[in-house]
Amino acid sequence: MLAGIALVSGCGRDEEESPPAPPVDGQSLAAAVGGDAVAAHMEALERIATDNGGNRAAGTAGYDASVDYVADRLRDAGFEVSTPEFDVDRFIAGPVELRAGDRQFTAGTLEYSPATPPEGITARTLALPDDGSPGCEATDYDGLDAAGAIVVVRRGVCPFSAKEQTAADRGAVAIVVVNNEDGPLAGGTLGEDTDPRIPAVSVPGSEGSAVAAAPELSLKLEAVTEAARSRNVIAQTTTGSTENVVLVGAHLDSVEKGPGINDNGSGSAAVLETALRLGSAPNVTNAVRFAWWGAEELGLVGSERYAEGLDEGEREDIALYLNFDMLGSRNAGYFTLDGDDSDQDGAGPGPQGSDAIERTLGGYLAWRGIVADGTDFDGRSDYGPFIEMGIPSGGVDSGADERKSEEQALKWGGTAGETFDPGYHSPEDTLANVDRAALAQNASAVAFGVGTYANSIDGPDGVPARADRAKAREGAGQ
Known part of the structure; x- marks a missing residue:
């Protein structure tokens, strides 16, 4: 449990004699984030939906309770948390x-x-x-x-x-x-x-x-x-370079038709558990900023409002963005955002460095015995505002309303010809319909990506250094 492990192992000694926490790395953080702990957060979000009309949609009491759940747990772990409001229709x-x-x-x-x-x-x-x-x-x-x-x-x-x-x-x-x-x-x-x-x-x-x-x-x-208000949740480590911020996000809202436990309680829970295992003051090279976006289901509103509020310096401080949306689809696939447009189909590549993020996340899944497919930056999730401003982005997901092919069923199991998430955007999007094995695999990939880039943004699977970002983003037409 990284920083937490060091504190526990020092019991019986004066606090000032405790050794410093070991540097964070991807493998250690991935090992600390367990599928059961992630599922427990999802269960809490489902209870919130049940108590609030069956959903956690933006502008509703269910969403406000979801914000409070995430923010309270972060504060209990020592994070300074903000919940900036924004208008939404x-x-x-x-x-x-x-x-x-x-x-x-x-x-x-x-x-x-x-x-x-x-x-x-x-x-x-x-x-x-x-x-x-x-x-x-x-x-x-x-x-x-x-x-x-x-x-x-x-x-x-x-x-x-x-x-x-x-x-x-x-x-x-x-x-x-x-x-x-x-x-x-x-x-x-x-x-x-x-x-x-x-x-x-x-x-x-x-x-x-x-x-x-x-x-x-x-x-x-x-x-x-009708006019309404919604909120994002933002929390950042107090340690690490604030000129090389690793921004990690997941949308917290559901549609009005259901509780949204896979979409996107799964991504929200995995990011939350990763933040809790990492801690508010870990031994990291780069600061990690966690974000839970509101009103994604209304058109990426929360992430867009956040991105629009960044000045030029704040944009350049963000080294990369990791997005996690739907990690436990019942008929699960394994996908990484296609940063290099390797399939030469659909949307093009992401901003410079997105290919490296794809290699990092895809390589980790491969190490766990899973060969992931690429999926386009098609604008359907909260990476949209960040790739528009040239920030390298990546993520993993388990599929939504597309159908699993015969080839994919042979590779990953499950049912060919059925959608990846049969409960997508419906009352059936509950914890009972989540693939726990896929959830655990993808949650560990979330933690691996966060730990890897918190430790270093350099190397062959790194992203542009701050001194090079403006030029890289200008070259991309951003």
Whole structure:
């Protein structure tokens, strides 16, 4: 238990005679973070959800209680904790109806979508070709007349907000996003700060062909947005260089539909247990700053507010960012954020140094006998604001609403053809539906990454030194 071990082993001697704590390293910290301790924090978060209407969503009593749980345990461990507040818009969806003649489709409102007029919208259908960037770029509409149409486009490659904005720019009156899986889309959002202009809904992949083939669609949806407040939780070690900060984050909020114990009680709990095992004043080279973000499920709001509040010097003080979101999916996969774009598919590489973080985390999992796949920086979690400002980033996760392939099932076990987390964004996201083995493996990877970079950011798997950061980030166009 690192610093704690040294204190315990000194019992019976004067406190001033206790030897200094040994330097932190990745392997020792990983060994100190156990899956059972992480699960105990998740159990506490589930009790909070149960006592507060079944969720821990931003702007609710359940979220406030989650903040208090994390902050209290950090303070008990000697950390100085802040819980900065920020404004957030809570979206409340009403009834939604999508029809083609007498046929009604299974539509879901994308979060922060504008409402239709009370009478709804009826317009011709424009189905975009299923190319490499469906609806993400203006050129996807070349030769097509979107003015006055309801656009139908496949999910993927870019955020939903980019699809909505591009369609609106071309004169569309609404957009329908077809899920890339047969089932309905879970928890899709346009994001709080994107100023959406046209109504946006999703349909299951199984209904996509029928929606696209309809000559005309009718859409009616109700939605309102109300002002709320939320909080982040921030705690930093008192030791280590504050010019080479290792920033470690996980979002603490759930969706309103469920308790959010895998998404993202698992990441929050693993980061919390890592902080407690590390201690507030460890023997580290670099300071470690722990963050639990609010309102991620509303569009990365907490992490964006935090990033926006950093001045130039504070940005350069952050050597790297580690993000942990969903670590115990029931049909678990093992993924590292693809810092080097090794698969040459989808989103490109992360900022300089992200490839090294991927090697560090992937190498640790390999040492434990797990071969991880890469996953894109697709903007679906809180690394988004940090890669935008050129901060090297990485993380591990166990998969969300994508389906496990035959190859992945052979490699990791589990069920091919089933989503990694069948309880994603639902009331079924409980501790009973968490893969404890995957949770333990990934939690130890969290601790390994933190301990490794707290000890050193140098070497072949290091990240740019502070003197080189501005140049590296400028070269990346940040």
